[in-house]
Amino acid sequence: MEKPRKKFTDIIEKAMVAANTMDRDELLFSYKGILYPVTFCSPEVFRAMESLEARSDDMILAGYPKSGTNWLGQILSDLLVIFEKKTQNKESSVNDEELEEFPYLEIGDTGKYERMNKSPSRRLIFTHLLPENLPRSIFKNKAKILLLLRNPKDVATSFYHFTNSMSPLPSYETWDDFFMAFMTKKMPWGSYFEYLSKWNKYANDENVMTITYEELKENPVVGVKNIAAFFGISLTEKELQSVVERSSFQSMKKNSQKTHGAFGDVLFRKGGVSDWKNLFSEDQNEKMDKAFEEHVGGTKLGAKLKYEVGTTMSRNRERVIEIMENSFAQGEKIPPESMLFSYKGVLYPATVSSPETLEALKSFETRSDDVILAGYPKTGTNWLDQMVKELESTDAKYTEEEMKERINAEKKLEIFPRLEFGDPGIYERMKKMPSRRIIITHLPPHLLPPSVLQSKAKILVLVRNPKDTAVSYYHFYNNMILLPSFASWDEYFAAFMNGKLTWGSYFDHLVEWNKYIDHEKIMVISYEELKEDQVLGMKKIAAFFGFSLCEEDFHRIAKKTSFQAMKEKSNKTHGKFGDILFRKGVVGNWRDLFSKAQNEEMDRKFEECLGGTKLAAKMKYDVYCKA
DSSP: OOOOOHHHHHHHHHHHHHHTTSOGGGSEEEETTEEEETTTOOHHHHHHHTTOOOOTTOEEEEEOTTSSHHHHHHHHHHHHHHHHHHHTOTTOOTTOTTTOOOSBTTSSOTTHHHHHHHSOSOOEEEEOOOGGGSOTHHHHTTOEEEEEEOOHHHHHHHHHHHHTTOTTSOOOSSHHHHHHHHTTTOSBTOOHHHHHHHHGGGTTOTTEEEEEHHHHHHOHHHHHHHHHHHTTOOOOHHHHHHHHHHTSHHHHHHTHHHHHGGGHHHHOSOOOSSGGGGTOOHHHHHHHHHHHHHHHTTSHHHHHTTOOTTOOSSSOHHHHHHHHHHHHHHHTTSOGGGSEEEETTEEEETTTOOHHHHHHGGGOOOOTTOEEEEEOTTSSHHHHHHHHHHHHHHHHTOOHHHHHHHHHHHHHTTOOSSTTOSOTTHHHHHTTSOSSOEEEEOOOGGGSOHHHHHSSOEEEEEEOOHHHHHHHHHHHHHHOTTSOOOSOHHHHHHHHHTTOSBTOOHHHHHHHHHTTTTOTTEEEEEHHHHHHOHHHHHHHHHHHHTOOOOHHHHHHHHHHTSHHHHHHTHHHHHTTHHHHHOSOOOSSGGGGTOOHHHHHHHHHHHHHHHTTSHHHHHHTHHHHHOO
16 A cells, blocks of 8 residues: 555655755745745646636645645545445546646646546545635535644744755755744745634534644544544444554654655654754744734634643743742841741741751652752752753653643642742642652752652752852842842851851852762762853763753753843743842852952862862862962
8 A cells, every 4th residue: 555656756856856956046936925836836837726626525635734744645545545445436546656646736737637627536635725725616516625733833843844854945044044934924835824814714614624633643543533434434443443553653754765755754754742842942932822822812723723822841930930929028028037047057048948848858758760950059050950851851752731731730739949948748749749850959968858868869969169159149149038138248258158148058068069979870060061061061961860862952952041041031930030040140250249368268268178079170160260
């Protein structure tokens, strides 16, 4: 049944050869305001198309490019073969290469439609055209139309890779350039959003059935059964399973060279759902959400796609904002002397934790696959948190539904962004969180729950040079309503050097973590090395946690989690807390505040506490902290 499609492969190969001799701006032509590839279509062909006489038993498949029409086309071809075997239609053209036409209605020569008028029933016809650009006889004669939809983010991602691999289509230097074109009508076959908007007018017609790529991926057996019923084709259970198995992405990819020639490798790339997360920036995600809502929101096709505006690019930012805003509200009512409490000689903010919570923390049960990030405050843990979440979710390849479940779990269970935050009951609730859990803490080893160091969970320890940490923490203290402010930098510096700040002494924190530096399940990375080469740093992190990503993934995440990108989105991701959290994000800012005496005092303290240790060598103190 996987016979070579000679007409298909011939036309594709000729088009690719012809396109190789053309300039980029010659590849497309406009017809009725929509662009089409010149090596596949022509105005003369579109005019001749009107002569096609549609039949009531035609099987028509309509879908915007890269919505999965080749996949669904295989399913329909198999269903038609089964139908014709059962009806013993001797005039069938399914296996007759002499009568074979290119399956897409708008691709071919001007004589195609006269030949099609002479071909026997049932005919299988594919198209990417808008309804008003189809021959009028299709609607007049009530031919059955199967309309295939796919979410716009995956369509855009697939189309991007397709255009950059197909010589008959203009390629794009960057994803950003392509995204801009996709969001307008500057694409072959026009605007995705216009396509859905126009087809939505036919969504209730009895001769039109709508199906989504996503529902077919989720349950192909039910999907194929519904399609067969729509076209009046009866199937045995064995036939149904055969169609499903033969049309699986893996099966079609395996046979793509035979069925589609040189075009096969281009056509069958990934065939998945949610691949868009590997390319979309937060800004692009929001623009797409807005465009979808404007064009398709509230429509039948919009509902069919189960598109959720605000599909998550990061985990539960609403929860983070809610927590911080509640803490801010409490902080405004608390006098400075009541803002902190002491537990085992270390200070903590009273609005986000309590002695009872820290006592309950001892009962926390670590899992072997927990991803634990540890770092003293203002060493870059928020930056690292976002980075690791992107790496983990890219590796896990969560579906939209899985990601939604994870976010809802965090919200429902009232999970806090730091292990030591929350009420005493939080650790029981955390048992219900789905794996893998990403856990962040500012605590030193001796204050962590015993299970953390006893388990096989891996811990990524983030360190930053003490001078930049001190400066960043100073600005943080003086801008956070939850913390008592300092009258001067000199007053703050004395507190930092004496460990009289929340979460205690910076130096004690590092001295203790240095004892674990050779432990196989602990990896230390510095803020400075991540700033120097973020991609290399993320590759080390991914290798440590066993995450599998491609080169493109690392560069996409680096761009998305750059300080500038995170600062621009900080109000959306962290609410009022955003402006405080994302200040400068640079190395060497300490020079603006440190006096000569303070500089020398810090140098002595570092040498006393960490001189000669592996951790000190890792931090390159002389490179980043010497004036």
